[in-house]
Amino acid sequence: MTRPRPLVPRDDPGDSVRVVGEFGVIARVLAQAGTARVTDVGPGDDAAVLRAPDGRVVATTDVLVEGRHFRRDWSSAEDIGRKAAAANLADVAAMGGTATALLVGLACPPDTPTTWLEGIAAGLAEECAPLGAAVVGGDTVAASPGSDGVVLSVTALGDLGGRAPVLRSGVRPGDVLAVAGRLGWSACGLAVLRRGFASPVAVVAAHRRPTPPYAAGPAAADAGATAMCDVSDGLLADAGHLAAASGVVLDIDRAALVRATLEPTGPLQQVGSALGVDPMAWVLTGGEDHALLATFPPGADLPEGWAVIGSARAAGQDARVLVDGEPAEEAARAAGAEGTGHVHF
Incomplete structure (x- = not known):
């Protein structure tokens, strides 16, 4: 040069x-x-x-x-x-x-x-x-x-620091599904900006400058994570990538997901109430927070910052994502979302 x-x-x-x-x-x-x-x-x-x-x-x-x-x-x-x-x-x-x-x-x-x-x-x-x-x-x-x-x-x-790479294809039946980082904050901030507002500042800042939990990735690998990806297109969409690559069913526990992601009086609830939107739509389908989604063997000690939100089981003929046993598409529709996540084309 x-x-x-x-x-x-x-x-x-x-x-x-x-x-x-x-x-x-x-x-x-x-x-x-x-x-x-x-x-x-x-x-x-x-x-x-x-x-x-x-x-x-x-x-x-x-x-x-x-x-x-x-x-x-x-x-x-x-x-x-x-x-x-x-x-x-x-x-x-x-x-x-x-x-x-x-x-x-x-x-x-x-x-x-x-x-x-x-x-x-x-x-x-x-x-x-x-x-x-x-x-x-x-x-x-x-x-x-x-x-x-x-x-x-x-x-x-x-x-990789001597670790084996953690792939999307390693989920095994019986594994637990866990998340580290925020879900839905960037999508909530985008909804606020699209309506011409700039507050709550926390969610707008989350859209402008996502805060991925970088250290949680190597920590998960060290703890024996069997599969992992970042949530860039939405929880349901990216969980679908893990399910398809591994040939399993991933069933998300809605109550556990709420506990892990939605504070009762937090900004997502506040904005959802103000806009007449179910904040679960952002949590389930919003992208660009770059949270990490991983599976771990049953009984594994999860590193700090990780929360269990579901489990994996054998797929039979149809690898897919469920929420409380219902298809991901139905869960997204019930929350008022259009589709299960971001689609590039």
């Missing part, structure tokens, strides 16, 4: 990507990036070089599209950066690993202010820092002519 050219002065009235140029933008973004603990060669060459202590590398990618995954009038640049990082860091945790580095691809209109991109970089760095991870490279391109939106692609790399 060519070395960055000198920066355009910050007080230039045209402080945009078009004026500053690709390498000027890269220099400003990397100034916010921090340093990953595993870095041998950082940004500035054709590729970074990272140590892989475990000998294996966990890798995952997510793409965020303006207007679909974020809105600049709802979220600050720092919010968007943190959200983009969280979506990937949670996937690494769901494998039982710890994130080590991020690679970032960015497509944006030429008139995008470089200060906004620096905010994205700062948000990415803030989310990574507690894990010892950082942005170690990436690419920037101009968006297609006529496009006024930003596309942000983030790839996370991680380390």
Whole structure:
């Protein structure tokens, strides 16, 4: 990679990507990036070089599209950066690993202010820092002519620390189903924003900046978790991924789920009451909280932060998800939700 050219002065009235140029933008973004603990060669060459202590590398990618995954009038640049990082860091945790580095691809209109991109970089760095991870490279391109939106692609790399990866396909009949982290908060915050409000602050903040329980992933792996995934598309939808991959029935205990996720006078109940919405719709089908969903052997000592919400049994011919013995689709419909979770296409 060519070395960055000198920066355009910050007080230039045209402080945009078009004026500053690709390498000027890269220099400003990397100034916010921090340093990953595993870095041998950082940004500035054709590729970074990272140590892989475990000998294996966990890798995952997510793409965020303006207007679909974020809105600049709802979220600050720092919010968007943190959200983009969280979506990937949670996937690494769901494998039982710890994130080590991020690679970032960015497509944006030429008139995008470089200060906004620096905010994205700062948000990415803030989310990574507690894990010892950082942005170690990436690419920037101009968006297609006529496009006024930003596309942000983030790839996370991680380390398993000597553990076996925890797959979606390991659920066994008799296992208990458990969750760590919030469910429904991001969806509740989105509902608030769509109605033109910005409070309760807690749920709006949860939508803007999800708080995945990163440490719960490796802890679950150490405790013998048999399968795991993050909840990005909704509890019912993502439980369905575990059920399908493992060939089992997962039966969610509604009362246990309520105890684990809904405070009697908490913000989800408050917003649900104000909007005339059953908050269970958000809990069952809301995505982007990036909680972790896992199964454990019966009788296992669950790590701190994990709560049992159901169980697994043999599927016969139909792997599926139930709620109190009823099909997931019926449970979602009864709560007033459209479908069992997010559908990309």
